[in-house]
Amino acid sequence: MARINLLPWRDELREKRKKEFIAVCIAAALIGVMAVALAWFYYAHKLEDQEQANQLITSTNQNxxxxxxxxxxxxxxxxxxxxxxxxxxxxxxQRPIAVRLIDEMARVTPSSLYITKFIRVGDKFTIEGKAESPNTVAEFLRNLEASAWYRNAFMNSFLAVEEKKDKTPTSVVPRVEESYGSFVITADLDQIAQPNDSNTLQNPATSTAEAAQ
Known part of the structure; x- marks a missing residue:
C-alpha cells in the first residue's frame, strides 16, 4: 500500500483559511469604519441643521x-x-351746554333782578346779583328749581340796602337799582345737562316731557 503524505496539503489549507480569515477581518473592519464614518457624517449633518434651525428661531424671536x-x-x-x-x-x-346754561339763566331771571357774577366750578354754580326784595330772590330760586338745567338752588345770603338817614334834597333822581339788595345763590348742574351721552344736546323741555310720559 502506497503511503501518501498529507502534511503539505494540510499546511496549504491552513494557510489558505488563515488568509481568508484575515481578509474577512479586514473587510469587516473596513465595513465598520465606513459605517461609523457614515453615521458620523449623518449625525453631523443633522446637528448642523438643528443649529441652523436654532439660530433661525433665535433671530426670529429677536425680530x-x-x-x-x-x-x-x-x-x-x-x-x-x-x-x-x-x-x-x-x-x-360742553360748548353748547354753556350757551344753553346762559340762555336758561336769562329765561328764569325775574325782571326785578339782575346778575352781576356767574361762576361755575365743575357742576357747582355761584350766582351773585341784586334784587328788589327777598321775594324776588325766592321767585328766582323757584324758577331755577323748575328748570331742567339747574337743581339744589339755595340762597346763601341777602343783604338789603340801608336807608340813608341824611335825606338832602337833590335834583338827581336816584335809579331804582340803587335800592336793590345784594344776594348770593348756589346751585348745581342738573343730570340732564351733564354731557354723559348723546342725549345731553337735546332740548331740556323735550327731555322733561319724555320723562313725564
Whole structure:
C-alpha cells in the first residue's frame, strides 16, 4: 500500500483559511469604519441643521421682540390719541351746554333782578346779583328749581340796602337799582345737562316731557 503524505496539503489549507480569515477581518473592519464614518457624517449633518434651525428661531424671536416693542409704542400712541379724542369730544359736548346754561339763566331771571357774577366750578354754580326784595330772590330760586338745567338752588345770603338817614334834597333822581339788595345763590348742574351721552344736546323741555310720559 502506497503511503501518501498529507502534511503539505494540510499546511496549504491552513494557510489558505488563515488568509481568508484575515481578509474577512479586514473587510469587516473596513465595513465598520465606513459605517461609523457614515453615521458620523449623518449625525453631523443633522446637528448642523438643528443649529441652523436654532439660530433661525433665535433671530426670529429677536425680530418678534423688536416688533412687540414697536407695537407697545403704537399702543401707547393709540391710547394717547383716544384720550385726546375723548377730551376733544367732551369739550365739544360742553360748548353748547354753556350757551344753553346762559340762555336758561336769562329765561328764569325775574325782571326785578339782575346778575352781576356767574361762576361755575365743575357742576357747582355761584350766582351773585341784586334784587328788589327777598321775594324776588325766592321767585328766582323757584324758577331755577323748575328748570331742567339747574337743581339744589339755595340762597346763601341777602343783604338789603340801608336807608340813608341824611335825606338832602337833590335834583338827581336816584335809579331804582340803587335800592336793590345784594344776594348770593348756589346751585348745581342738573343730570340732564351733564354731557354723559348723546342725549345731553337735546332740548331740556323735550327731555322733561319724555320723562313725564
Amino acid at each position: 418678534l421682540d423688536v416688533q412687540l416693542k414697536s407695537l407697545e409704542g403704537l399702543e401707547n400712541q393709540r391710547n394717547a390719541i383716544i384720550e385726546r379724542m375723548k377730551l376733544i369730544q367732551g369739550l365739544q359736548g
